[in-house]
Amino acid sequence: MKKIIQFKNIVKSFDEQIILKGITLDIYENEFVTLLGPSGCGKTTLLRILGGFLDADSGEVIFDNEDIAKLPPYKRELNTVFQKYALFPHMNIFDNIAFGLKIKKMSDDVIRQKVTRMLKLVNLEGYEDRKIDQLSGGQQQRIAIARALVNEPKVLLLDEPLGALDLKLRKEMQLELKKIQQEVGITFIYVTHDQEEALTMSDKIVVMREGEIEQVGSPIDIYNEPVNEYVANFIGESNVIDGVMKKDYLVSFDDKDFTCVDHGFKDNEDVDIVIRPEDIEIVGRGRGVLNGKVKSQLFKGVHNEIIVETARGSHVEVTMTIYNKKPIFNEEASEYISANNFYVDVQDFDELTDDDIIARADAQAWDAETEEYVGFSSVTYEELVGENTYPVTFSTSKGTSITIEMIGVKQRYINDEKKRIGIAAFDFFKTLDEIEESQALDTDLKTWADAVSWDLDTDEAIEIRNVDYDFEIEDLVPGTYKVSFSTVGREFKIHTTKSSEVDKNVGLSFDPEAIHVMEKMGF
């Protein structure tokens, strides 16, 4: 095959922000090439440089063995299908398609013949006299393609042409575009952020990220052998796991060794491992290579997406004390007041404000008749020194007051050295009413226990994903309960046509070929 386009070290920046960091890419004749990446990765910029609408800061664009970097768009032998079609609103369909031919001063009967043939190609015969606004989005899209192809370009550029269409139409147009490309036999360069579109249509996919090319390959290569975590995540769904390549054909993660088909890494090199969701099978507990518990099941049409947790995240458990306390009523002022005992870390004493105390005690006062909240005029407590129990009194301006206990403790931190995660939470007190009134219990429990988790190395917050407790809200009575908070553990996404049940203990099985080992991404 012959190279038709060569990008050589293309650099482009806007306002000192580098959009393309030296793109080098060859495109061959009759290829359907897709530039794939999220918005802002530079794919459209690259296409516009090829179309002649932007100048590269440096680098060469070779088209048919000729540097075209300085050529204006109208002298380039390629045509573009624009994102929003860009059909001329003051012309009918015929004139739109004939535009390029009229510029070339072709004779009327040749023009008529070519336009008719194009309309046939895009399945819109007999639409010559229609106006643009009488067409649907999909039809306008076809006209835009016909308008470009009628000029018989060597390369057709398509800038997210299906973005504005609905899903069903998009799928139809994908097949149609592929058909048209095969029929006219020219190179199509297609820009999209939709990985499925790329997989469906392309001969070659160019995965881009932040102005650089991550991987170039056929859809099958890119899907089966992604070079890194980014490509794996972008193309299809995947489970990406941190692991260590112990030696050739042996990789380890979550304290277990797995045989695999990959080799050529350094011994004990840190790697990323990809296992595609459809390559994992759910089997009985103990019969697979990993055991876990089903967390959720989602119906996705053709398959079920099942999440199985094989290893628990870092976790901390606290005691929740529920008492049956009612708000205090002050008849004189006609006000109610309520507050809870609470625990506080002695380390936080210095920074403790009245507002914090009100929030932690969940102290509230309200007018008996209007039910409107009343502000507190004072929050009084003794000097805070060390681990002890401190009475705190909240009062309103009308003299309604309540006293509760603030318990100073050294907070329980759990440092999970292995995962490098810290997690902490407080025991807490609540009334039955408060639990029952909670709209989002998991979130409220996190707030009440002040549960937090962080990365031990970077100090960045880590989401506390799971809140587990040993009670049912319906039969909750005063007493003490255990509530545990945990970060996300090792979860596998599995696509299967079978179904499972949430909370069921299962085994996971996958072949050594299903494990794809990749180099860690450098930053």
Added chain:
Amino acid sequence: MNNYKRLIQPYVLWISIFLVLPMLLIVLYAFTVGGNDVLTFNFTLDNFTRFFNDNVFIGVLIDSFRIALVTTILCIFIGYPAAYFISKMNVKSNAFFILLITLPMWINMLVRTYAWVGILSDNGVINNILSFFGLGQLHMIHTEFAIILGMVYNFLPFMILQIHASLTKMDTSLVEASADLGASKFETFKRVIFPLSLPGVISGITLVFLPATSSFFIQRLLGGGTILVGNLIENYFVTTGDWNFGSAISLIMAIIIMISMYLTNRLDKERGED
């Protein structure tokens, strides 16, 4: 929704009292003769026959429309390139030039027109400069040239702003598509940019042609004795006090303007349907 609809009522009232009613009065006056009292009207077509049977009036009418037409055409030819080049500039200079064009409008039109008297008169700025260089005198004030100059000067911003608006809101991808399909810059202008900016030109024409036909002080200040329709109407209302004849002339003007506007719009539509 119905509650909000009521909010329109004050405007309906306002428009009825200050717009519809006066117009009806003009029609009423135009078709009656003097000496009306509140209850009796003497309906007649005399006002119109008087106008169309007098060659002087017809001459004034033709002069007025000729001058307005020339003004409008000049405004298009000066305004279009100006609007085009401003719209091509970057955002900052774009805003600056638009400000520059609207700036004179902050000053009263009458004052600005007076300034031209000082510039154009026989012993005005231009003739002073000419005589300084030993060149002969140019008689400019009280000519048709001066009237047209004054009108173009006063009404040009309206044309530029309208065309500029239609050029700036044009989808740039259409221009790119044209270049992509092989059209040079000139071809792109001819086939895409200009046809798509026509609505702006049409509304510019409306905004220039209308005030140009009915203006009366520009020709009085710059045209000396030149009488145009605007002055006729003014005369009959203010000086002669013949409101009936004045109304009739206003009505004739309004009808001719309406017809010409209708024709211009039709022309635009037909172009679009080609």
